[in-house]
Amino acid sequence: MEKKDRYNVAVVGATGAVGQKIIETLEKRNFPVGELKLLASARSAGQQVTFHGQTYTVEEARPEAFEGIDFALFSAGGSISEKLAPAAVERGAVVIDNTSAFRMVPEVPLVVPEVNPHMIGQHQGIIANPNCSTIQMVVALKPLYDAYGIERIILSTYQAVSGAGQNAINDLLDQTRAILDGKQPEPKVLPVGSLPKKHQQAFNVIPQIDAFTDNGYTKEEMKMVNETRKIFGDPDIQVTPTTVRVPVLYGHSESVYIETKDAFDMEDVVQLLQQAPGIKVVDNPAAQEYPMAVTAEGSYDTYVGRIRRDLFHPRGLNLWVVSDNVLKGAAWNAVQIAEYMVKTR
Amino acid sequence: MEKKDRYNVAVVGATGAVGQKIIETLEKRNFPVGELKLLASARSAGQQVTFHGQTYTVEEARPEAFEGIDFALFSAGGSISEKLAPAAVERGAVVIDNTSAFRMVPEVPLVVPEVNPHMIGQHQGIIANPNCSTIQMVVALKPLYDAYGIERIILSTYQAVSGAGQNAINDLLDQTRAILDGKQPEPKVLPVGSLPKKHQQAFNVIPQIDAFTDNGYTKEEMKMVNETRKIFGDPDIQVTPTTVRVPVLYGHSESVYIETKDAFDMEDVVQLLQQAPGIKVVDNPAAQEYPMAVTAEGSYDTYVGRIRRDLFHPRGLNLWVVSDNVLKGAAWNAVQIAEYMVKTR
Numbered sequence: 180m181e182k183k184d185r186y187n188v189a190v191v192g193a194t195g196a197v198g199q200k201i202i203e204t205l206e207k208r209n210f211p212v213g214e215l216k217l218l219a220s221a222r223s224a225g226q227q228v229t230f231h232g233q234t235y236t237v238e239e240a241r242p243e244a245f246e247g248i249d250f251a252l253f254s255a256g257g258s259i260s261e262k263l264a265p266a267a268v269e270r271g272a273v274v275i276d277n278t279s280a281f282r283m284v285p286e287v288p289l290v291v292p293e294v295n296p297h298m299i300g301q302h303q304g305i306i307a308n309p310n311c312s313t314i315q316m317v318v319a320l321k322p323l324y325d326a327y328g329i330e331r332i333i334l335s336t337y338q339a340v341s342g343a344g345q346n347a348i349n350d351l352l353d354q355t356r357a358i359l360d361g362k363q364p365e366p367k368v369l370p371v372g373s374l375p376k377k378h379q380q381a382f383n384v385i386p387q388i389d390a391f392t393d394n395g396y397t398k399e400e401m402k403m404v405n406e407t408r409k410i411f412g413d414p415d416i417q418v419t420p421t422t423v424r425v426p427v428l429y430g431h432s433e434s435v436y437i438e439t440k441d442a443f444d445m446e447d448v449v450q451l452l453q454q455a456p457g458i459k460v461v462d463n464p465a466a467q468e469y470p471m472a473v474t475a476e477g478s479y480d481t482y483v484g485r486i487r488r489d490l491f492h493p494r495g496l497n498l499w500v501v502s503d504n505v506l507k508g509a510a511w512n513a514v515q516i517a518e519y520m521v522k523t524r
Numbered sequence: 525m526e527k528k529d530r531y532n533v534a535v536v537g538a539t540g541a542v543g544q545k546i547i548e549t550l551e552k553r554n555f556p557v558g559e560l561k562l563l564a565s566a567r568s569a570g571q572q573v574t575f576h577g578q579t580y581t582v583e584e585a586r587p588e589a590f591e592g593i594d595f596a597l598f599s600a601g602g603s604i605s606e607k608l609a610p611a612a613v614e615r616g617a618v619v620i621d622n623t624s625a626f627r628m629v630p631e632v633p634l635v636v637p638e639v640n641p642h643m644i645g646q647h648q649g650i651i652a653n654p655n656c657s658t659i660q661m662v663v664a665l666k667p668l669y670d671a672y673g674i675e676r677i678i679l680s681t682y683q684a685v686s687g688a689g690q691n692a693i694n695d696l697l698d699q700t701r702a703i704l705d706g707k708q709p710e711p712k713v714l715p716v717g718s719l720p721k722k723h724q725q726a727f728n729v730i731p732q733i734d735a736f737t738d739n740g741y742t743k744e745e746m747k748m749v750n751e752t753r754k755i756f757g758d759p760d761i762q763v764t765p766t767t768v769r770v771p772v773l774y775g776h777s778e779s780v781y782i783e784t785k786d787a788f789d790m791e792d793v794v795q796l797l798q799q800a801p802g803i804k805v806v807d808n809p810a811a812q813e814y815p816m817a818v819t820a821e822g823s824y825d826t827y828v829g830r831i832r833r834d835l836f837h838p839r840g841l842n843l844w845v846v847s848d849n850v851l852k853g854a855a856w857n858a859v860q861i862a863e864y865m866v867k868t869r
Contacts, residue, residue: 331836331837333781335680335766335779337729337768337770355704356704359697359700359701370812376812378812379816379818382771382772382817383816383817384682384772384777386777386779386829386830391809395809395830395833396832396835404835417836418835419835419840419842421781421830423682425682425770426727426770426771427727427728427771432768434680434779436678464732466721467715467719467720467723469731469732470731471724471731472727472728472729473724473728484731485731485766486740487739487741490739490741490749491762491764492676495764497766499766
């Protein structure tokens with residue numbers, strides 16, 4: 180892509196929870212947008228969306244729509260990306276894909292700008308955005324990885340329902356209202372829209388995100404294993420994940436235990452985290468200050484707190500990591516990749 | 525205490541969330557109650573409570589109230605236990621104390637009947653009930669501890685607000701209603717009633733339960749470390765806890781990773797758990813079946829699922845452990861200790 184003053188941008192999945200945040204983020208960041216194309220399924224075509232005070236009509240996503248597009252940001256589900264991303268690339272667009280479709284394809288860079296921006300230059304048309312729960316964890320771990328190395332990670336997540344889309348948000352709100360009204364909740368979407376069984380999510384915790392794989396781990400958990408290794412370019416990191424959905428609207432929280440390769444000093448650890456890009460340290464137990472989902476909502480940063488040495492393992496460290504899953508976990512990370520490409524041109 | 529047909533029972537904190545469940549549990553289990561004394565603070569005295577169809581009036585808890593009492597079940601806070609438990613013991617009662625007041629006193633047995641019933645016989649008047657989050661974890665780990673030994677435990681909790689009492693339940697419900705009505709929630713109790721700062725718990729996750737200690741871990745976390753060691757009678761188990769409050773009313777969930785001393789076979793692990801007292805295995809990923817807070821509510825059992833071998837560590841095992849924190853985590857464990865003493869007399 181040559182250097183330009185303005186870039187033509189297509190947003191695929193423009194009416195979804197992440198698509199809307201992408202449009203908002205492009206506006207907020209004053210991304211140099213030339214032509215803007217808002218694409219979605221035929222069902223959503225015709226809807227109107229405002230961008231910088233101008234009204235845009237959502238069009239059906241078709242191969243021809245990518246003619247003349249510089250950046251195509253996809254967040255309409257894996258099957259749409261599989262079908263249309265190659266068509267966009269053929270027409271000269273760079274695809275930044277928010278689905279899992281291409282993440283583990285060896286030639287496709289899997290990028291978190293704070294962690295492995297050097298991979299962006301190696302793209303062959305498609306750049307993949309990692310899974311939301313992976314992104315915030317690798318942002319938090321990057322400075323420690325560089326300073327000490329990381330041997331293993333054992334983590335448990337507290338993930339917001341917005342990670343499962345707008346329907347899941349509505350499902351949680353409807354269930355909650357029913358319970359407060361003394362009625363039986365009727366789960367319709369959660370835990371996994373495409374699977375038969377639905378569970379109560381209101382006032383409940385569900386230890387399933389995405390479908391199960393044969394080894395007893397869910398796909399979400401295996402993403403955290405495989406994507407973390409690919410992003411750090413380190414096939415030896417051992418990741419033990421348990422991913423869990425909690426009745427929260429926005430903001431994933433993660434309880435992360437790591438063992439470093441080299442010894443660390445606690446003051447250095449805190450300083451490294453404070454100085455790292457994209458991280459805000461909130462860690463003042465005496466004042467009851469620590470990261471929380473509701474305070475991270477709406478921010479681009481990854482919040483880190485409850486930083487404490489393991490009581491027994493000399494190279495063990497505990498962290499509490501929180502970020503807005505729809506922003507840094509999806510929309511902002513995608514726009515950030517596009518910004519990086521525009522700036523370093 | 526001599527063998528009798530009926531035992532005089534005092535419930536201290538009879539109007540609290542746990543006290544009420546103790547009374548319900550004594551009734552449900554048909555515990556051989558002779559005289560029943562319901563005790564509480566002066567503020568709650570005069571309230572009426574029904575037990576086996578008969579109405580009882582709550583009296584103020586004073587030393588003289590324990591005259592002639594065989595079992596005194598305390599759940600009115602640590603300072604009340606410290607003040608009144610010795611008075612009850614002096615008058616010949618066996619105290620089963622649900623607070624943290626005596627748990628770490630060396631002469632006081634800390635008992636979970638499925639795990640260390642042999643300690644009951646060593647009491648000198650007071651038997652302590654462990655912390656709710658510890659109880660369900662040690663029930664789940666007991667058969668594995670016996671079969672393989674346990675070197676270390678790394679765990680993250682998802683704890684219900686009922687663990688902080690009836691006021692915390694009301695606080696969560698009030699906050700939730702406010703948010704659904706489009707109003708600003710006004711947190712009044714959570715995360716810790718006695719501390720100055722209050723946080724939003726509705727649609728939020730709070731990584732603080734009880735006050736912080738100097739090492740950066742909370743008291744709740746240190747309870748899990750110290751109580752687990754005392755209950756197993758094993759000062760070498762390494763416990764790394766992160767305890768977290770989630771917007772759930774009843775039922776604590778726990779993501780538990782362990783490393784055993786000896787190698788294990790997965791089929792044996794499942795069988796050991798299935799055969800262990802107090803455990804129900806719910807683990808059928810293909811059918812989306814796993815333990816959840818809302819399905820554990822009201823049950824005396826500890827539910828275990830998501831049983832899976834670590835992907836990397838040969839002696840690493842992951843479990844998802846759920847139990848009703850007010851029942852097995854408090855009321856039922858206390859009544860169960862009394863039942864054990866009555867049966868083995």
